Amino acid sequence: MRISCLLPGLLLLHLALPAPASTSRELGARLEPNEMGAGGLLFETADGLRQAPTLATDVEIVVTGLIARTRVTQRFGNPTKDWVEGIYVFPLPENSAVDSLEMRVGDRVIEGRVEERARARATYRKARTDGRKASLVEQERPNLFTTSIANLGPGEEVEVILTYQEDVHYDKGRFNLRFPMVVAPRFIPGTAHVEGFSGAGWAVDTNEVPDAARITPPILDPATPLSHPVTIRVEIDAGFPLEEIESSSHPVLVRAKSANVYHVRLEAGAAPANSDFLLDWRPIIGATPGAALFRETWQGEEYVLLMVLPPEPESASRTPVSREMIIVIDTSGSMGGESIVQARKAVGYALGTLRPQDAFNVIRFDSSFHRLFETARPATARAVSEARQWVDRLEANGGTNMLPALEAALAPGRESRAIRQVIFVTDGAVGNESALFEAIQQGLGQSRLYTIGIGSVPNAYFMSKAAQFGRGTFSYIGRPDEVAEKMGDLFSKLENPVLHDLAIEWKTAGDPTAAGKTTVEAWPSRIPDVYLGEPVVVAARLPGGVAKVVLRGRRGGEDITFELPLEGGSNHVGVAKLWARRKIAALMDSLNEGESVDRVSVEVARLGVRHQLVTRWTSLVAVDVTPTAPVGVVPDTRAVPGMLPRGWNFLKIFRGANIEAAAQDQSRAADTRRSEGTGGPGTQTRPALLAASINPPVARVQIGRLPQGATPAALLVSIGGLLLGAAGIVSRASRGPRAGHDAGATIRGNVIGKGRA
Amino acid sequence: MSWQSESDPRPPSRTRAKWLVMPALALALALAGFALVLRGLWIPAKAWAAQQMIERAWSDVVAGRSEVRPWPWADTWPVARLHLPGAGSPLYVLAGASGQSLAFGPAHVSASARPGEPDNVVFAGHRDTHFATLRHLSPGAEIFVESMTGSIHYRVDEAEVVHESRVDLLERTGRSELTLITCYPFDSIVPGGPLRYVVHASAIDPHPHPPPTSTFQP
Numbered sequence: 001m002r003i004s005c006l007l008p009g010l011l012l013l014h015l016a017l018p019a020p021a022s023t024s025r026e027l028g029a030r031l032e033p034n035e036m037g038a039g040g041l042l043f044e045t046a047d048g049l050r051q052a053p054t055l056a057t058d059v060e061i062v063v064t065g066l067i068a069r070t071r072v073t074q075r076f077g078n079p080t081k082d083w084v085e086g087i088y089v090f091p092l093p094e095n096s097a098v099d100s101l102e103m104r105v106g107d108r109v110i111e112g113r114v115e116e117r118a119r120a121r122a123t124y125r126k127a128r129t130d131g132r133k134a135s136l137v138e139q140e141r142p143n144l145f146t147t148s149i150a151n152l153g154p155g156e157e158v159e160v161i162l163t164y165q166e167d168v169h170y171d172k173g174r175f176n177l178r179f180p181m182v183v184a185p186r187f188i189p190g191t192a193h194v195e196g197f198s199g200a201g202w203a204v205d206t207n208e209v210p211d212a213a214r215i216t217p218p219i220l221d222p223a224t225p226l227s228h229p230v231t232i233r234v235e236i237d238a239g240f241p242l243e244e245i246e247s248s249s250h251p252v253l254v255r256a257k258s259a260n261v262y263h264v265r266l267e268a269g270a271a272p273a274n275s276d277f278l279l280d281w282r283p284i285i286g287a288t289p290g291a292a293l294f295r296e297t298w299q300g301e302e303y304v305l306l307m308v309l310p311p312e313p314e315s316a317s318r319t320p321v322s323r324e325m326i327i328v329i330d331t332s333g334s335m336g337g338e339s340i341v342q343a344r345k346a347v348g349y350a351l352g353t354l355r356p357q358d359a360f361n362v363i364r365f366d367s368s369f370h371r372l373f374e375t376a377r378p379a380t381a382r383a384v385s386e387a388r389q390w391v392d393r394l395e396a397n398g399g400t401n402m403l404p405a406l407e408a409a410l411a412p413g414r415e416s417r418a419i420r421q422v423i424f425v426t427d428g429a430v431g432n433e434s435a436l437f438e439a440i441q442q443g444l445g446q447s448r449l450y451t452i453g454i455g456s457v458p459n460a461y462f463m464s465k466a467a468q469f470g471r472g473t474f475s476y477i478g479r480p481d482e483v484a485e486k487m488g489d490l491f492s493k494l495e496n497p498v499l500h501d502l503a504i505e506w507k508t509a510g511d512p513t514a515a516g517k518t519t520v521e522a523w524p525s526r527i528p529d530v531y532l533g534e535p536v537v538v539a540a541r542l543p544g545g546v547a548k549v550v551l552r553g554r555r556g557g558e559d560i561t562f563e564l565p566l567e568g569g570s571n572h573v574g575v576a577k578l579w580a581r582r583k584i585a586a587l588m589d590s591l592n593e594g595e596s597v598d599r600v601s602v603e604v605a606r607l608g609v610r611h612q613l614v615t616r617w618t619s620l621v622a623v624d625v626t627p628t629a630p631v632g633v634v635p636d637t638r639a640v641p642g643m644l645p646r647g648w649n650f651l652k653i654f655r656g657a658n659i660e661a662a663a664q665d666q667s668r669a670a671d672t673r674r675s676e677g678t679g680g681p682g683t684q685t686r687p688a689l690l691a692a693s694i695n696p697p698v699a700r701v702q703i704g705r706l707p708q709g710a711t712p713a714a715l716l717v718s719i720g721g722l723l724l725g726a727a728g729i730v731s732r733a734s735r736g737p738r739a740g741h742d743a744g745a746t747i748r749g750n751v752i753g754k755g756r757a
Numbered sequence: 758m759s760w761q762s763e764s765d766p767r768p769p770s771r772t773r774a775k776w777l778v779m780p781a782l783a784l785a786l787a788l789a790g791f792a793l794v795l796r797g798l799w800i801p802a803k804a805w806a807a808q809q810m811i812e813r814a815w816s817d818v819v820a821g822r823s824e825v826r827p828w829p830w831a832d833t834w835p836v837a838r839l840h841l842p843g844a845g846s847p848l849y850v851l852a853g854a855s856g857q858s859l860a861f862g863p864a865h866v867s868a869s870a871r872p873g874e875p876d877n878v879v880f881a882g883h884r885d886t887h888f889a890t891l892r893h894l895s896p897g898a899e900i901f902v903e904s905m906t907g908s909i910h911y912r913v914d915e916a917e918v919v920h921e922s923r924v925d926l927l928e929r930t931g932r933s934e935l936t937l938i939t940c941y942p943f944d945s946i947v948p949g950g951p952l953r954y955v956v957h958a959s960a961i962d963p964h965p966h967p968p969p970t971s972t973f974q975p
Contacts (some may be wrong), residue, residue: 118930126927362760504861508959706955707859707866710948712942713800718946720793727786734779 011033017328025071059277060654061234066168066292066307067572068177070096074160078152078744082634084372085150091180094143094461096164097581099612101620103135103149104159112622116605116613120619124150132626133588135160139614141433142463142588148658155266158732165574167305172489176280179462181230181271232277233325234264239292243284248478279479293569298576301541305575308551308564310499310535322357323419325350326375326447328409329391330426331364331455332400339455340396342480343425346452347391349487350423351493354379362387365405366398375413402430403439410443420447421494422470436462437592440469448472450490469592471529493531497556501526502537506566519543522669523582539579580611588616778836800860804886807861811835811849818905833858836865837857837872839880840901843890850880850902863887866938868927873906874932879926884954888939891956893918900935900958910933911958921951 045566054212055612058073065721072092078084092098103114112135120136127134128150134160136148168175171508193470236245245254251267260262264279271277317593328349333350336392347362354360358379362372377383409422442448449470451463454477465475473493477486504527506520522540536551549564587600601617608618782901815835826834837850850865850872851858858864863882870876882888894900896923901910911934918941919926926936934957941954 068812119927121925121928128804233902261959427883706919706926706953707920707937707951708940708948709859709881709882709884709888709938710945710950711800711804711860711885712948713797714946715948716793716797716800717796720790720797723793724789725790730779730786731783734783 057230059232063236066378073161077157098614099163100163101624102161110622115161120621127623137620179277202493235261245281278462294572296575304574325360326422328424334429345483370406425452427455428462496532499530499553499555504554505550508545835902872904877930879936881938884939909963913958916956
């Protein structure tokens with residue numbers, strides 16, 4: 001049955017790793033699924049699996065001051081003889097604002113536009129049915145996107161170009177940027193929905209992660225060599241001379257192009273897409289500005305992006321406050337290899353910072369969790385050394401059941417100290433982010449959560465959000481030799497008083513008292529706590545006349561105020577989009593605080609359409625105007641008077657022929673109706689046209705499955721019946737005379753018996 | 758000699774072995790066949806019986822309780838009552854389209870909108886038990902769904918056969934509609950094929966009716 005469903009020429013596209021390039025010479029070769037060399041697509045055809053076109057990915061990043069604009073070119077090719085559709089899942093930075101889509105077919109360029117998600121999908125589906133080229137970019141998670149491309153003809157190549165904007169992260173004197181390349185396998189907790197759901201996405205949808213199959217592309221066997229290169233070029237125009245530019249993930253070549261402008265590219269030209277690309281740069285000493293301001297006037301409104309570095313405390317009057325430190329270490333399977341080594345080192349570092357007046361505990365978790373001590377214990381030398389030994393023995397395996405461990409870590413003990421720091425060491429490979437965020441918000445209390453990302457592809461979105469909700473910080477350790485440096489940075493933050501209860505006031509020049517609480521809309525609306533070396537970054541929409549900003553906060557028990565004139569600043573396209581992106585992020589966060597989805601989705605979709613951004617509820621869609629799939633009839637199927645009920649006819653028309661072949665794609669139904677309407681009665685009389693119209697998008701990527709809707713009842717009864725029949729035959733044979741030589745083979749026994757009778 | 762005559766049971770023992778083996782084999786085959794047939798028949802029987810038990814749980818649901826498990830160890834509960842034309846009695850739709858709940862009734866795909874919500878509500882069912890009648894639905898047929906959040910009348914628009922990968926059919930659309938999914942082809946003996954039969958229906962009145970009258974208001 002299964003085989004009969006795979007009609008010749010039908011392609012089932014299996015989704016694999018997010019994408020990047022493959023060389024064309026290996027395309028089309030017959031392959032076993034586990035022979036896949038690297039990320040890419042597998043086509044299932046009648047004569048076996050073939051490697052599908054993957055795509056070349058080129059990344060160009062231009063950094064101007066605090067804003068980075070990135071252009072990602074995905075070049076899709078189709079080496080097969082069929083019309084296909086492809087869907088690719090790929091990651092982007094968690095704060096990226098995707099705002100443009102361009103589809104290039106040959107020398108034609110089709111601009112995408114942002115539409116409300118359902119409408120964009122409908123537009124795309126219609127184009128797919130009509131045989132037109134179309135591409136659709138959707139957001140699955142803030143850092144996870146899919147590109148779909150319909151009607152990719154035999155031998156054709158299509159380029160999909162995405163552009164996004166993000167603000168560069170600044171911390172402790174360094175600017176840094178990340179380009180994620182891999183969708184790390186995520187742990188999907190919850191009760192599985194359907195046995196039949198575990199399609200090409202490897203996870204089964206569960207009650208906690210209903211879209212699991214959408215966000216879990218298959219992962220290749222790590223033993224196979226990775227060959228899919230990504231090229232990366234970065235231009236940095238920092239606005240001040242730089243002392244150092246380096247990448248902790250890849251060897252890079254840096255070239256000074258002109259004063260303050262630098263070009264960076266990969267030393268190897270291209271890199272396999274198996275590790276995030278990281279770049280950071282540091283201004284020469286003394287060149288770091290205390291504040292930076294970018295402006296844009298967009299649709300008559302003024303938007304600003306403001307970065308302020310709060311003055312550092314003059315005296316490092318650290319009082320030895322006793323604190324409670326809970327260290328949580330992820331020992332799940334995804335932490336295997338180098339990651340667990342780094343994690344152990346990081347935990348070792350944290351243990352080394354404990355002072356006798358502190359209390360501490362260590363929790364490890366994978367599928368289940370274990371505490372080192374029943375409750376937090378004073379950090380005596382003996383307790384610490386016991387912890388060290390315990391941690392050194394930890395091995396990685398099992399699932400990532402983070403929620404119970406997180407809840408246990410946040411729950412204060414009976415004698416908890418006033419300062420409770422939860423250090424959470426993980427790769428964040430989880431899919432149930434929102435349940436975890438909720439747990440953090442509800443359970444935080446006096447605790448502060450510091451997430452430490454480990455491994456080459458941590459789920460940065462989860463960890464930075466978790467730190468945000470946990471009012472702590474997120475640090476990322478990419479390599480074992482970075483452990484000491486990054487942990488050192490983190491603990492210098494923890495040991496210095498934090499700037500909290502920050503409020504920002506916008507004042508007009510004329511009347512500083514009647515300050516503009518009025519119409520300034522600034523995001524984030526509540527400024528997070530600022531640790532040593534961190535800046536305050538705010539995006540705001542201003543009414544005219546705002547001339548001054550006043551920041552107030554508390555640090556170490558004293559009030560701190562500082563003022564900043566809002567003058568000058570450089571004009572920069574895209575500030576408005578960054579503002580909108582932050583507002584959307586705040587709206588999305590409000591979902592975790594119990595805001596209704598209905599209200600948020602309307603607001604987010606409105607912002608997405610207005611500012612042309614891809615969000616959870618808006619997508620980018622580009623549709624070619626001319627149908628390229630060989631149909632050549634009126635694209636609007638509804639306008640053609642149907643001779644048969646809509647949606648059914650193809651089944652009847654094709655009955656007796658290859659029903660499954662016909663039914664495989666509803667687009668063919670439309671085509672059939674078209675030929676009915678325009679070509680007179682009887683599609684059967686027009687085999688040529690029909691055959692042509694069957695060509696359009698038959699292939700489909702599997703990123704999940706519809707529920708399976710059949711029971712094995714009929715099969716069981718049939719097999720049971722056959723067995724009963726066989727039993728009858730055997731018993732008849734055995735009733736025959738005793739002369740059989742061969743008691744082993746029942747059939748022969750039967751024949752002999754018959755001969756005798 | 759006596760030894761040999763005593764111990765000369767070889768030809769008889771061989772025959773006896775055959776006498777034992779053949780009926781034993783026949784019996785084993787018969788038992789296995791019987792067991793399979795029984796298991797095969799048990800599936801529709803269970804599907805039918807479960808619906809009867811769920812009916813009682815539903816009356817508790819109507820009385821205002823939620824997550825009423827039809828039997829204590831059930832990991833699902835009725836979330837809606839589905840009236841399909843051509844089916845004698847209404848079907849009770851269970852929460853979560855897991856293989857387990859599908860054995861007992863049509864099930865609500867939890868990723869889709871909740872029954873009664875004016876958005877895309879998706880139910881899945883087995884083509885050879887509860888959803889066997891789907892093949893006879895024709896455009897214009899009316900479907901009625903009762904749930905705790907409201908009851909909606911739908912009218913069938915179209916049906917299509919799709920590949921199992923069309924998970925986009927489970928998504929919210931912003932329109933009040935009902936999507937019913939079952940396996941295809943209907944008469945196949947072997948389960949687990951990659952095709953699905955999908956019926957699309959739109960709400961006749963986009964505004965849900967108030968929930969069914971309850972005998973108990975908390």
